[in-house]
Amino acid sequence: MRQLALLGGMTYGATSIYYNLINREIQRRLGGANSATLLLQSFNHAEMQDLFEAGQWTAVTKKFSTAAQNLKTAGAEGVMICCNIGHKVAAEVERECGGLEVLHIVDPTGRLIRERGLRKVALIATRPVMEEAFFKERLREKFGIEVVVPDEGAREAIHKMIFTELGANVFHDGQKRILKGAIEQTVREGAEGVIFACTELQFVVKQEDVNVPLWDTMEGHARGAVEWMLADGRAGE
DSSP: OOOEEEEEOTTHHHHHHHHHHHHHHHHHHHOTTOOOOEEEEEOOHHHHHHHHHHTOHHHHHHHHHHHHHHHHHTTOSEEEEOSSGGGGGHHHHHHHSTTOEEOOSHHHHHHHHHHTTOOEEEEESOHHHHHSHHHHHHHHHHHOOEEEOOOHHHHHHHHHHHHHTGGGTOOOHHHHHHHHHHHHHHHHTTOSSEEEOSTTGGGTOOGGGOSSOEEEHHHHHHHHHHHHHHOSSSOOO
8 A cells, every 4th residue: 555645634624534535445445454554734724725815826835845745755655635726736746746646636536527428517616726727627638528617706605605614614504505506507508517626515515405416526536545545556547
């Protein structure tokens, strides 16, 4: 089993789910008392959220790269950034940490969608993930998947909800109405399924709440990590 490092704390609730998903899947596959060989750097979410909101991507890259280098020294062979928005700097982190593979959050979900034969999906996330190219282009270029996003008003409402409420573990019924409304809008525009590319959204809307396939990138990322940990080479494309 290869040793994997997690860059977590964004949020701690999501990181705990990553930890549990990876360990449960390792135990399911290997049996007995087996568990995952993991290292963890947990960041202060408030500090990281401020950097994300301010667009301080050089500072984000430095924090992630420094942590990843330290974890590499401690024995990590690969690293996961346990939040979607952090993948804006995934390529930079991998470049600065030569020899340490960054397991990208897009790829496991992209493979699942491609296997279903779907070509157009909705993307629900923070504004940078929905509006910038780093997430959507990877889906299109690696997996041939077209992405649609909610309208401006819905994007702003979802972004505000994620940063001011979900990140602080504040939940209420209005959040489900906002998300379901955004999903319905994108389905009318031809989306055949929905990607939740924020690690907190799964706490609000479940698969049984919607009538199209729903993919949570955190779950796919965790399962992809197990594939990588137990594989002899790089995870498949």
